[in-house]
Amino acid sequence: GNYAVSGSLKACDVVAEIAKPDFKARMTVKLAVAGAFHTDFMAPAVSSLEEVLAGVEIKKPRIPVISNVDAKPHSDPDTIKKLLATQVTSPVLWENTMDSMLANGFEEAYELGPGKVTAGILKRFDKKAKCTNVEV
Numbered sequence: 164g165n166y167a168v169s170g171s172l173k174a175c176d177v178v179a180e181i182a183k184p185d186f187k188a189r190m191t192v193k194l195a196v197a198g199a200f201h202t203d204f205m206a207p208a209v210s211s212l213e214e215v216l217a218g219v220e221i222k223k224p225r226i227p228v229i230s231n232v233d234a235k236p237h238s239d240p241d242t243i244k245k246l247l248a249t250q251v252t253s254p255v256l257w258e259n260t261m262d263s264m265l266a267n268g269f270e271e272a273y274e275l276g277p278g279k280v281t282a283g284i285l286k287r288f289d290k291k292a293k294c295t296n297v298e299v
Contacts (some may be wrong), residue, residue, distance in 0.1 A: 167194070167255075168192045169199060169201065169204075169287050170202065175193070178191075179191040179193070180231040184286055200251070201250065201251070201252065201253060201254055201255055202252060203252055205251045205252050206251075206252050209252060210249055212225040212247070212248050212251060213244075213248045216244045216247060216248060217244075219231065219244075220240075221240040221243055221244060222240060223239070224238055224239055224243075228243055228246075229254050229260055229263055229264055230243075230246040230250065230255065230260075231250060231253075231255045231256055231257065231260050232246050232249050232253045232288065233246070233256065234256045234259035234262070234263045235263065236263070236267065257284075258288075260262075261284075261285065261288045262288070265288060265289050270293070271293040271294070271295065272285060272292070272293070272294040272295070273294070273295050273296075273297055274294055274295070274296045274297065274299060275297050276298065276299060277298055278296075279294075279296050281294065282294035282296055
């Protein structure tokens with residue numbers, strides 16, 4: 164039920180102004196983020212990341228990686244590297260990723276870091292989903 168909008172500050176301000184009257188949004192919140200991640204604003208960073216990833220060995224994972232670029236499981240290391248670079252400028256398909264994960268043998272999630280935001284969102288998809296929070 165939540166949507167994130169990214170773009171120039173001016174464009175985001177316009178969306179915030181029209182969200183309630185035109186799209187029946189209950190509220191809008193400007194998120195404090197460190198960068199314009201998952202937008203075309205990050206395009207200059209892609210080639211640098213690709214260079215770094217070229218020198219990194221990624222082994223075939225024991226458990227497929229579900230990419231938030233296409234919400235599909237992947238096990239090929241070269242594909243995973245390409246998706247890591249692609250996600251820099253791609254929108255996060257969070258709902259699709261959760262649906263895919265829950266439909267394909269999900270047993271338990273681990274949320275790393277402070278808070279329980281991911282666990283709370285996961286419970287919206289499946290109240291029985293198990294998620295353990297690990298604060299570091």
